[in-house]
Amino acid sequence: MTLLFAFTTAGCLFVLAAIAAHIDAGSRAGDLDSDVNSRAVGLSRAVWFDNQGQLHLDPLYEDSLAQRVEAVVVLTGRPGRPPVVHVAEPLSSAAPLQAELQRRWREMVADEDTVLFTAVAADKRELRWAAAPVWKGEDIGAAILxxxxxxxxxxxxxxxxxxxxxxxxALVVFAAAVGHLLSGRAMRPAITSLQRQEQFLAEAAHELRTPLATLQLVVEGGSSAPERAPAALSEAVHLVDRLSRLVTGLLARARLAAGTQEVERTPLRLDQLVELTLQELPGPAAVTISTEPVVVLGDPGLLAQALRNLVENAQQHGGGGPCSPRRPVEVTVSPGRIAVRDHGSGVPPKDREKVFRRGVTGGSGTGTGLAIVRWIAQLHGGSAQLLDAPGGGLIAELRLPQYKDD
Structure with a gap:
């Protein structure tokens, strides 16, 4: 777009410059013709023939029209005879060649008017000339050039x-710079929209991967063992319902990110929301919960999604060591706070901010899931961070402002 803008501007400026140059050249040529023509006509009226046929040139040397010109030449001639250079100022070498003088004399006599022409003088200079006739009675007896x-x-x-x-x-360079700036601004919304789409696809894949894998295992288990089919069918329905809620939440997040929908803020019991959300997770025995009655102002779907991401992240990356039994994830709800503790190797302090970036992967966290948690926390005026757990492990903490009923 920058090159197109620059080439278009360059083409327009080239056309305008060519027109300006052509007009200037014609104007200067016209000005020169007008100048020499007016001087020649004026000087031809200043000189005259007396009754004896003598040409008086004294006014020629006094007239200002004869100043600031390259040359002034006086020709005299008779009908049927070639003209003769009578006076040439400043030097005789300034006069055109004899053949040119004869041709222009005949042209002037035939037209009986001033003649404009370009000729090379004897000193090799190319000058623009005006030859004006001087009348001697009814004939042209001389000419002022x-x-x-x-x-x-x-x-x-x-x-x-x-x-x-x-x-x-300079204008093309400036236009290219401005075009680059404007095209960048024009493309920025499209690039931002594309980045949001890529972000949404990454988040959707992250959110749907676990329930889809669980659904596949349940369906495969029910199909391989007929006696487990009713239980598998019931669990599959439960997982499909969960997938439906996940898709609804993903669409809501996409609309929020695009600015087409505002976050829902309603008073809710955070402890009850946490309990209901954990019941929907697979492997409930792997999670222990400790809650207090807490009321916050927020979107239940988004907060539930943030909790699921924290717990699933802790289950996946925060288990015990390879030689030790796996310990459950501990979820604690206290006023304005949800804490999810695991017993993994933790994350170095210098990398704890990195794992909240989208697409960053660490030993105890994935950037997509934790980035969503921080985004949801910031939407609710809260924060998300990672802390060291007493005795080892890591605490993922989600802080939210408490609801105050005025």
């Missing part, structure tokens, strides 16, 4: 082109 140097105008035109090139280059 004024020459202007187009080189000065061309040098100014080249300077303009140089500045146009520099200015256009």
């Amino acid at each position: 004024v020459g202007g140097d187009p080189g000065n105008s061309e040098r100014r035109h080249e300077l303009l082109i140089r500045w146009l090139t520099i200015g256009c280059t």
Whole structure:
């Protein structure tokens, strides 16, 4: 997008610069023609022939029109004869070559008007000329030629082109920088949306992996042993119900992250929510619970999901050592606090913040699950952290503001 913006700007500026250069070149050429033409006509009216046919040129040397020009040439001629250079200022070498003078004299006599032309002088300079007739009675007896140097105008035109090139280059660079900034801002919402989709897919896979695996085991166990089929069917229905709630929670989280839905805040008994959530987890014997009556203001679905992530994370990564019996996960509910303790090897203090980042995996935690826990805690104005447990292991702590009924 940046390159497209830059190339489009460069193309537009190139066209505008070309038009400006063309107009400037034509304008300068027109100004030079107008200048030499007005000077030649003015000087042709300043000189005259007397009754004896003598051409008086004295005003030519006094007139300001003869100043600040490259050359002034006076031609005299008779009908049927070639013209003769009568006066050439500043030098005779400034006059055009004889063949050119003859051709322009004939053209001027035929048109009976001022003639504009470009010719090379005897000193090899190319000048722009205007030849204005001087009348002698009813015939043209002389001509005043004024020459202007187009080189000065061309040098100014080249300077303009140089500045146009520099200015256009600077504008293209500036436009490319602005285009890069604007395209980055324009793409940022799309990139953010894509990142949210990837995040949602990662969270969905993390949330659904355990119940789907459990459902598969239950169905396989019921199909391999007919006598266990009724129990397997009942447990499968229970797991499907849990999957339905998980999907609903995932969609709610996606809408919250996208800003299309606000978090539900309702007074609820945190201890009862914890007890109901733990009953839905597989392997209830692997979890012990200690609760106190606690009321908080929050979303029951999101808080239940945070608790499930903490417990499943502790069960998966916080068991005993390979040579020691596996000890249950301990869940404690106290005012404004849920603590989930395991008996694993723990997480080094320097890595405890890392495991709350999405996609980071540690020896005692997965970034996806714990990142969701912290996100839910922050939505409720709380916090989530990892602490050392007395006697070894790790405590995952979820703190929430207590509800105060005014």
